[in-house]
Amino acid sequence: DALPLEVKDLHVEFRTRNGVANAVNGVSFDVKAGETRAILGESGCGKSVTAQAIMGILDTPPGYVTGGQILYRGVDLLTLPEAERRKVRANRIAMIFQDALSALNPVFTVGFQLSEQFRKHRGMSRKDAKVRATELLDLVKIPAAKQRVNDYPHQFSGGMRQRVMIAMALALDPEVLIADEPTTALDVTVQAQIMSLLAELQRERNMALVLITHDMGVVADVADRISVMYAGRVIEEAGVEAIYANPAHPYTKGLLESIPRLDVKGQELSAIKGLPPVLTNIPPGCAFNPRCRYAQDVCRVDPAPPLYQVSASRTSACHFWKEVKGDE
Ligand code: SF4
Ligand code: MG
Known part of the structure; x- marks a missing residue:
């Protein structure tokens, strides 16, 4: 059976005033049903652009997929006729973003925004759609869902708003969920709650989860496999235990060393020195060499x-x- 999502040799370019930015340079990964694939890297490494290419929302600034395949159940979305492609993306693949406030419409209640999906894609009546919307808020554990369904996005706390966005994403029962820095804007306690909610929903629904993050601490408990990205490429790929036990790439090693450890007092954070390359000017050879x-x-x-x-x-x-990597 074909996997819910396979990305093969994906290339994305941005045409900028300073030349062509090679944002994604041949990225490949897959994710099985019920599996969590983490995509890890510093900002600007191409992880969000990869997600946007999958979702077909690469339009600002002008980004182009210039090569590769994005396969949903073996069918390449990039060669599918536009109408069918849109259908797959609307129904089978969903995405949640870092910033729920900008992803939700401020002028409509969350109940209305959830209901719209059922009305538009499932042809439900206003009344039935509202019932389903309330059930969804319940599903993501928002207390007093019956009342809160009538509230506007700004009336929710950051964490609750993130739950609303998860509800939006799950509305049409996607097989693939892409979460781009879903907890980065939240404080640590709320982060943990949202991650465990995501993990629980994923298990229950056997979804394929692509978790995009810069934070190695976030992925340890939930990811099955990790793809580490640098300058638009995957530079290491492995199961989560293997990577944590014994990274086989200096960049991964550096990321691991920059996780604060609660058990070591007065430790110095050894963040990786220097900055990732500008994507219009990637150094020759290994992009990480400087x-x-x-x-x-x-x-x-x-x-x-x-x-x-x-x-x-x-x-x-x-x-x-x-x-x-050294010896094991
Ligand atoms: Fe490996 Fe050389 Fe790249 Fe360092 S610069 S990560 S040693 S290939
Ligand atoms: Mg990003």
Whole structure:
């Protein structure tokens, strides 16, 4: 059976005033039903752009998919006729964003916005749609759903608003849910609540979840597999335990070292030095080389390192992955 989502060799460009920005340079990953695939990286690494390409919302600034495939159940969305493509994206793949306030319409009640989906896509009556809307608010554990369905987005706290957005995303029973930094704007306690709600709903509905984040702490408990992105490429891909136990790429290692550890007092945060490259000007060879403490001459010349097979289920785009990973 074809997987709910497979992305193959995706390329996305932005035409900017400073030249072509290669935002996504050959990204591949898949996600099974009931599985969580985390896409991890600093901002500007291409993870959100990848999600936007999947959802077909790459329009500001002018971004173009210039190559690759986005397969839903084996069917390439990029070659599907527009009407069918829109149907798949509306019904089968849903997305939640970091900022619920800008994703929800401020002038309509949340009940109205939820109801609209059922009226538009399921042909429900106003009354039935409102009942379903209330059930959804219940599902995402918003207290007093019967009353709150009549409230406007600004009347909800940040965490509750995020629950409303999750409800919106789940309305049409998607098979694939893409969550782009779903908890980044929230405080730590609320973050944990939202993540556990997402994990629970995903299990119950056997959804394929793509979790996009810059925060390695967030993915540890919920992800099955991780794709680490840097400068528009996947630079390491592995199961979550393997990555945490023994990263095979210096960038992943750096990300891990920058997670604050509660058990170490007075520790110094070793965030990775320097900044990710500007995407109109990616350095030759390994894009990470200016920041890499393992870099050698071979890292500074093209082509970029390929994804080396570290083990049967694991890859790293580092020439020196053996040294980086060490012995297990
Ligand atoms: Fe560092 Fe070279 Fe590996 Fe790139 S290929 S991560 S520069 S050691
Ligand atoms: Mg982003």
